Amino acid sequence: MGPLGGIRIIEIGGIGPGPFCGQMLSDMGADIIRIDRKGHQTPWEPKFDVLHRNRKSVCLDLKQPKGIETVLKLVEKADALQEGFRPGVMEKLGLGPDICLNRNPKLVYGRMTGWGQEGPLSQAAGHDINFISLTGALHAIGPGQGKPVPPLNLVGDFGGGGMLLAFGMVCALLEAQRSGKGQVVDAAMTDGSAALMSMFYGMYAAGIWGNQRGANLLDGGAHFYDTYETADGKWVSVGSIEPQFYALLLERAGLDDPKFHAQMDSAQWPPLKKKMEALFKTRSRDEWCEIMEGSDICFAPVLSMEEAPTHPQNAVRKTFVTVEGVVQPAPAPRFSRTIPEIQNPPPSPGEHTESALKAWGIDDTEIQALKGAGVI
Numbered sequence: 349m350g351p352l353g354g355i356r357i358i359e360i361g362g363i364g365p366g367p368f369c370g371q372m373l374s375d376m377g378a379d380i381i382r383i384d385r386k387g388h389q390t391p392w393e394p395k396f397d398v399l400h401r402n403r404k405s406v407c408l409d410l411k412q413p414k415g416i417e418t419v420l421k422l423v424e425k426a427d428a429l430q431e432g433f434r435p436g437v438m439e440k441l442g443l444g445p446d447i448c449l450n451r452n453p454k455l456v457y458g459r460m461t462g463w464g465q466e467g468p469l470s471q472a473a474g475h476d477i478n479f480i481s482l483t484g485a486l487h488a489i490g491p492g493q494g495k496p497v498p499p500l501n502l503v504g505d506f507g508g509g510g511m512l513l514a515f516g517m518v519c520a521l522l523e524a525q526r527s528g529k530g531q532v533v534d535a536a537m538t539d540g541s542a543a544l545m546s547m548f549y550g551m552y553a554a555g556i557w558g559n560q561r562g563a564n565l566l567d568g569g570a571h572f573y574d575t576y577e578t579a580d581g582k583w584v585s586v587g588s589i590e591p592q593f594y595a596l597l598l599e600r601a602g603l604d605d606p607k608f609h610a611q612m613d614s615a616q617w618p619p620l621k622k623k624m625e626a627l628f629k630t631r632s633r634d635e636w637c638e639i640m641e642g643s644d645i646c647f648a649p650v651l652s653m654e655e656a657p658t659h660p661q662n663a664v665r666k667t668f669v670t671v672e673g674v675v676q677p678a679p680a681p682r683f684s685r686t687i688p689e690i691q692n693p694p695p696s697p698g699e700h701t702e703s704a705l706k707a708w709g710i711d712d713t714e715i716q717a718l719k720g721a722g723v724i
Contacts, residue, residue: 350377350679350688355521356708358383358422358429359403360443364476364501365537366432366460367399368510373517374402375679376688381406381704383419384697386724395672400694406705407698408724415723416442418710423448423455425708427524428517430458435465445532455530456520460513462504464536476504479537485545492562492569508540563614565589571621572597572611575650576628583650584628584636597645601627698724 352373359370361384374380380402386409390397408415420443423429429448431438438444438459445457462479463469469482480486480503481496490497513535520533551557556565563569572588588597594611598604605623610616628636633649640647651659657668657675669678672693679688701724702715718724 349686350375351683351686352518353377353686355379355428356426357381357517358419358426360429360431360433360438361385361388362432362460364399364432365505365509365513366430367397368506369430369458369460369513369517370403371399371401372511372514374691377686377691380404381422381700381708382695383408383410385410386415386698388697390697394694394696394699395674397694398674398676401671401676402691403695404700404704404707405695405697406701406724408701409722410441410443412721412723413442414718414721418705418714418718418723419443420448420451421710422705422708423451426452426455427521428456428458430460430513430517432460435461435470449530449532453530454524454528456517456524456533457530458513458517458520458533458535460509460535460537462509462537464538465534476501476509476537479504479508480541482538483542483545484549485541487559488545488548488561488564488567490561492560494562496561503544504537504541508542508544509535509537512540512543563617569614569617571617571624574621574624576625578631578633578636579629580632580634582633584633584640585648585650586624587646589646593644593646596643597640597647600639600643600645603627 355373355378357370357373357378357380359366359380359382361382370380370382382400382403382405384405384407386407388407394400408418410416410419431443445459448457449455459465461470462474463472477486477498480499485503486496486498489499513533516533516535520531524530548557552559558564561567566573568574572586572594575583575585577583586597588594591611598608603623607616608620631639636647637649641649656662662668666678668675669690670676671690674693679690682688705715705724706712715724
């Protein structure tokens, strides 16, 4: 049983960062009921909805008062609830935090939005790319002479969104154990992606990080912290920041040009990078791996999603697992005693409606009444 074993959470079905929060919490052993819309269908086989693994899916018609009352009965038995709608939607449904906390004063009520619960943009639609645009994160990512490059939707949706909501809910759950009182966790993807930029704002204030993309220590500006194409059209990454690691890079690469000795002279980075580009194109990726991988150079091959699961390091760590034929990341982080594991594959919408309601204390008579009323 994972470290969150015994914790009961209601997840109001949504997309992206909300389900990722649910994945994080359920990977750690939390018992999560996911409330899906009655009639909801997925565009592909449920087993590919990796973000939905571990949960029990209950389909309810939340337009009916009996559907809302059913959720509130579950709230009475829950430790937490998470939702990812625009501000005010849950209140209009009759499932806002005031009503839910009245039914269960110890409830942790997790809210996920892009812009936050208030502010001039709070009611506007948006996606990861927009949220990280507002925090300086997107401006900082991309080539120096090119446009900002979206880092997938990792920074806003998943890092600054779902992961921060999961962290916030666990914090509130710990506090509720001491105080006996629940509270609302307001997680906004703008807030979260700004928090992920903390170090860079500090460096900017200190004058050691500039606004020019692709010209700084960690954004590909430095010749010793970048990716390089190899002779076979593949790529490797180098991150030799520390002097001793940089010296090893020069040694293994056979770079004896004295101009490389002024490592931190940023004026020399562009011409030195051109020399590095030419050097790495003289050997294949595998050849460079034989020379550099496993050393203190801080080196790794740039692997595709097809290649990554079979790399020896990932294989030994069991970083990836296969569930119903779908290769996917294993639960993380790891624990020495309360071992997290994937409890069950992603469910079909409504797959557990009756069994999950019964497990949470809704008796057969009520379940039959809900079926008769068309709520489930």
